[in-house]
Amino acid sequence: MADTQSKELKVREKQEVASPAEQTTPGLVFTPAVDIFETEKEITLLADIPGVKADDLTIDLRDDTLTLAADIAPVDDTNEDKVLVEYETGRYYRQFTLGELINQEKIDAKLNDGVLRLSLPKVEKATPKKITVNTG
Amino acid sequence: MIYRRFLNVPTWRFRSPLDELHRMRQQLEQMFGDSETLHQRKSAGVFPLINLTEDKDNYFIRAELPGVNADALDIQVTVNNLAISGERKIAAEEEGARYHRKEREEGSFSRMIGLPGDIKPDKVDAKLQNGILTVVISKAEAAKPKQITVTS
Numbered sequence: 480m481a482d483t484q485s486k487e488l489k490v491r492e493k494q495e496v497a498s499p500a501e502q503t504t505p506g507l508v509f510t511p512a513v514d515i516f517e518t519e520k521e522i523t524l525l526a527d528i529p530g531v532k533a534d535d536l537t538i539d540l541r542d543d544t545l546t547l548a549a550d551i552a553p554v555d556d557t558n559e560d561k562v563l564v565e566y567e568t569g570r571y572y573r574q575f576t577l578g579e580l581i582n583q584e585k586i587d588a589k590l591n592d593g594v595l596r597l598s599l600p601k602v603e604k605a606t607p608k609k610i611t612v613n614t615g
Numbered sequence: 616m617i618y619r620r621f622l623n624v625p626t627w628r629f630r631s632p633l634d635e636l637h638r639m640r641q642q643l644e645q646m647f648g649d650s651e652t653l654h655q656r657k658s659a660g661v662f663p664l665i666n667l668t669e670d671k672d673n674y675f676i677r678a679e680l681p682g683v684n685a686d687a688l689d690i691q692v693t694v695n696n697l698a699i700s701g702e703r704k705i706a707a708e709e710e711g712a713r714y715h716r717k718e719r720e721e722g723s724f725s726r727m728i729g730l731p732g733d734i735k736p737d738k739v740d741a742k743l744q745n746g747i748l749t750v751v752i753s754k755a756e757a758a759k760p761k762q763i764t765v766t767s
Contacts, residue, residue, distance in 0.1 A: 487722050487724065487725075488663075488703060488720055488721070488722040488723065488724040489662060489720070490662045490663075491720070512718035512719045513716055513718055513719070514705075514714065514716060514717050515714070515715040515716040516708060516712040516713060516715060517712065517713050518709065518711060518712050518713075519711070523708070523712075525705075527746070528746070529679040529680065529681040529745060529746030530679065530745055530747045532745060552745070554677070558670050559668035559669060559670045559675055561667075562669055562731060563665065563666065563667040564666050564667075565664035565665055565666060566664040566665075566679065592681060592682055592684065592745070592746050593679075593680075593681035593745050593746015593747065594681050594746065
């Protein structure tokens with residue numbers, strides 16, 4: 480008898496990107512699920528991108544637009560017969576507009592177990608200075 | 616004229632009173648039926664979704680499990696079933712974090728997959744890499760296809 484019941488994960492169909500610019504290479508493009516949260520110092524983005532190796536991931540930040548584009552490692556199953564196919568594989572693509580100013584040199588990206596953790600530290604605002612008033 | 620009019624009243628036909636409903640259902644099926652076949656994919660509706668393929672000697676099962684550690688995953692094999700269960704945790708972030716978007720879910724999952732033929736439970740190889748689980752299961756000798764020569 481467990482005190483905390485962990486809830487069951489439900490199936491979520493992968494979302495295909497709704498017609499972006501036409502792709503040069505054929506294949507499906509999916510929108511990865513992301514968590515975005517922000518603290519005082521940085522914005523962190525977590526994205527589920529299974530099947531992606533670090534070399535195939537492109538993170539682009541320009542003009543306040545953050546673009547995630549990832550290619551998957553191709554699955555070698557040409558010699559196999561398909562018995563049951565429940566999901567498709569394809570590239571990942573998602574774009575965000577950032578409102579805050581980001582310190583581009585300190586951006587950190589980690590890819591573990593198919594989850595990307597992207598830390599975007601905010602530009603440090605000038606520390607508030609206390610101004611003493613001199614009398615006289 | 617009156618004769619015709621009486622026979623056209625729906626309830627007076629010599630058929631079942633559910634005729635109207637049947638006709639409505641047919642019309643609705645025509646309207647929505649096409650959009651269903653475009654995206655029709657039979658799935659058990661249980662997490663995780665799998666792709667099961669086979670060749671002469673092995674079955675291959677692939678599933679997408681991002682963010683799951685190998686030790687949080689439990690795979691069991693019997694004569695012709697494969698059971699995958701585990702838990703996906705999302706690390707709690709620090710206090711005061713303001714979430715703008717939370718689309719990733721966490722929780723437990725459990726799935727039993729029936730395989731089309733018998734297998735060797737001793738020769739099962741499972742690999743979890745980049746969030747994709749690949750399980751390679753050897754078929755039992757009796758389940759492998761045998762070539763039969765035809766004599767003429």
